[in-house]
Amino acid sequence: MLEFRNVVKKFGERTILNDLSFKTKKGEILFILGTSGTGKSVLLKLIVGLLNVTSGEIWLDSEKISNFTEEELFSVRKKCGMVFQHPALFDSLTVFENVSYGIRPHLSGLSKSEINQRVIESLEVVDLGEDLLNKKASKLSYGVQKRVSLARTLALKPEVLLFDEPTTGLDPVTTQSVNKLILNSSRKYQSTSLVVSHDMDSALTVADRILVLSKGEIVELATPSEIRESKVPLVKEFLSEVLDREEAESV
Amino acid sequence: MFSSVKQALESLGEAVLFFIKVTSLALRGKADLNNVFDQIWKVFLESLPTTMLAGFFVGAIMTVQFSLQIEAFGAMGYLGGLATSATFREVGPLLIAFLLSGKIGAFTAAELGTMKVTEQIDAIRCLGSDPLVEVIVPRFIGIIIASLFLLVFGLCLSVTGGLLMANVFANINAAEYFRHIPSIVSGYSIVSGLFKCLVFSFVIAGICTYLGYFTTGGARGVGLAVIQTAVLSMVSIVITDWMSSFIFDSILRSAGIL
Numbered sequence: 001m002l003e004f005r006n007v008v009k010k011f012g013e014r015t016i017l018n019d020l021s022f023k024t025k026k027g028e029i030l031f032i033l034g035t036s037g038t039g040k041s042v043l044l045k046l047i048v049g050l051l052n053v054t055s056g057e058i059w060l061d062s063e064k065i066s067n068f069t070e071e072e073l074f075s076v077r078k079k080c081g082m083v084f085q086h087p088a089l090f091d092s093l094t095v096f097e098n099v100s101y102g103i104r105p106h107l108s109g110l111s112k113s114e115i116n117q118r119v120i121e122s123l124e125v126v127d128l129g130e131d132l133l134n135k136k137a138s139k140l141s142y143g144v145q146k147r148v149s150l151a152r153t154l155a156l157k158p159e160v161l162l163f164d165e166p167t168t169g170l171d172p173v174t175t176q177s178v179n180k181l182i183l184n185s186s187r188k189y190q191s192t193s194l195v196v197s198h199d200m201d202s203a204l205t206v207a208d209r210i211l212v213l214s215k216g217e218i219v220e221l222a223t224p225s226e227i228r229e230s231k232v233p234l235v236k237e238f239l240s241e242v243l244d245r246e247e248a249e250s251v
Numbered sequence: 252m253f254s255s256v257k258q259a260l261e262s263l264g265e266a267v268l269f270f271i272k273v274t275s276l277a278l279r280g281k282a283d284l285n286n287v288f289d290q291i292w293k294v295f296l297e298s299l300p301t302t303m304l305a306g307f308f309v310g311a312i313m314t315v316q317f318s319l320q321i322e323a324f325g326a327m328g329y330l331g332g333l334a335t336s337a338t339f340r341e342v343g344p345l346l347i348a349f350l351l352s353g354k355i356g357a358f359t360a361a362e363l364g365t366m367k368v369t370e371q372i373d374a375i376r377c378l379g380s381d382p383l384v385e386v387i388v389p390r391f392i393g394i395i396i397a398s399l400f401l402l403v404f405g406l407c408l409s410v411t412g413g414l415l416m417a418n419v420f421a422n423i424n425a426a427e428y429f430r431h432i433p434s435i436v437s438g439y440s441i442v443s444g445l446f447k448c449l450v451f452s453f454v455i456a457g458i459c460t461y462l463g464y465f466t467t468g469g470a471r472g473v474g475l476a477v478i479q480t481a482v483l484s485m486v487s488i489v490i491t492d493w494m495s496s497f498i499f500d501s502i503l504r505s506a507g508i509l
Contacts, residue, residue: 045373048376048377049376050373050376050377070381074379077376077377077378077379078379081377082373082374082377084370084373084374085370086369086370088369088370088371088373088374089371090371101375101378101380102377102378102379102380107378107379107380152374152378156378156379
């Protein structure tokens with residue numbers, strides 16, 4: 001499905017990702033964990049061509065997509081929908097205009113009624129109703145903006161969903177509902193999901209596999225149950241808070 | 252020292268390429284017309300009151316200054332013509348363009364910079380569109396057209412400001428004020444003023460869209476882009492003012508008009 005082969009990314013002399021190789025399975029939810037500045041978001045941006053690899057290759061469905069031109073990236077971006085850390089909605093546009101932005105007739109070839117239906121369908125997946133359609137994005141709360149942002153990406157019906165820190169800055173209740181949305185949207189559209197996060201709790205709940213990055217290198221790639229048994233110090237650090245809380249809850 | 256010169260040259264090269272690309276997209280009619288008209292309308296309405304105020308007072312200032320100088324020669328009848336000529340050819344476009352660079356330029360740089368650091372520009376790319384076509388070109392065309400209208404509008408109002416001040420300050424009536432305008436304010440003065448207005452519009456639009464689009468580094472980066480836009484626009488306006496006067500005069504001289 002999606003494969004990284006010896007990918008290296010440098011900014012000047014600084015190496016961000018170092019010889020990264022991994023492969024995703026179709027329909028799986030892969031969480032990418034790591035400390036700040038370890039190249040998690042860069043990894044996602046390389047997939048959709050917002051950044052170029054320094055060396056190595058990225059493959060999507062048996063096609064090498066690394067270092068594609070902007071025109072060639074059009075097809076990649078149709079397949080890989082990205083949900084940004086910020087909601088990145090267009091403030092002056094309504095919810096309908098935001099969600100339909102990537103499927104406007106000249107981009108998707110869809111008719112107006114098909115676009116309407118797709119927008120409503122996408123909003124339903126993120127638990128939002130039609131009453132929001134004509135509201136300006138700037139008038140929405142941060143949590144709702146995040147949902148609309150996810151709906152905008154889902155409207156593209158992507159094969160791969162890329163989430164960049166989807167729960168950062170959210171309260172625990174909204175975090176839980178966003179995790180549910182990731183699970184629902186991935187299962188509903190049977191899309192492969194790559195979720196960049198700091199949140200081990202969410203990863204253990206939602207992920208099929210977890211990839212842990214440290215200083216641009218993979219230190220662990222395993223299922224949540226295997227991760228719980230990991231001997232890697234960084235993984236143990238990530239786990240400690242979760243295990244402490246679980247222990248306290250059991251007491 | 253060497254590295255900062257190299258960096259400055261690289262930025263200049265990047266800016267020139269950006270300017271060529273945006274101009275080429277604009278000339279090829281790539282932008283959505285509704286979006287362009289929205290931008291023209293928005294920029295025009297937002298800056299109209301300040302431009303009117305600036306235009307009015309530029310005319311008023313010129314009249315006061317000229318009246319102080321020519322009163323000693325008993326040539327107050329020429330006040331309207333001289334003040335209007337100087338305002339149209341030089342001071343009017345320059346001062347109003349300064350004001351617009353602060354108003355439109357800083358606003359647009361802040362708007363685009365915020366879009367950049369909150370990943371809206373990246374989102375547009377990921378949704379299959381070109382941010383240059385969707386965001387930059389409509390603003391670029393909008394700012395050029397709206398600024399041009401605003402500058403011309405400001406110049407017209409400067410005549411009103413001059414007239415009022417001549418009446419209040421030097422007791423000169425409208426007929427007296429306008430009498431020598433046709434003989435002193437030549438077609439050359441008007442075309443020269445309009446040419447400068449056009450050049451300044453390009454300068455403001457080019458600088459604010461470029462610096463806004465390439466903003467990096469969060470809120471601090473946006474602030475920096477706004478400051479750079481204001482400073483660079485004003486410096487560029489002064490330089491292009493001299494250059495456009497020089498080029499325009501050379502063209503007219505070689506054509507035997509001057």
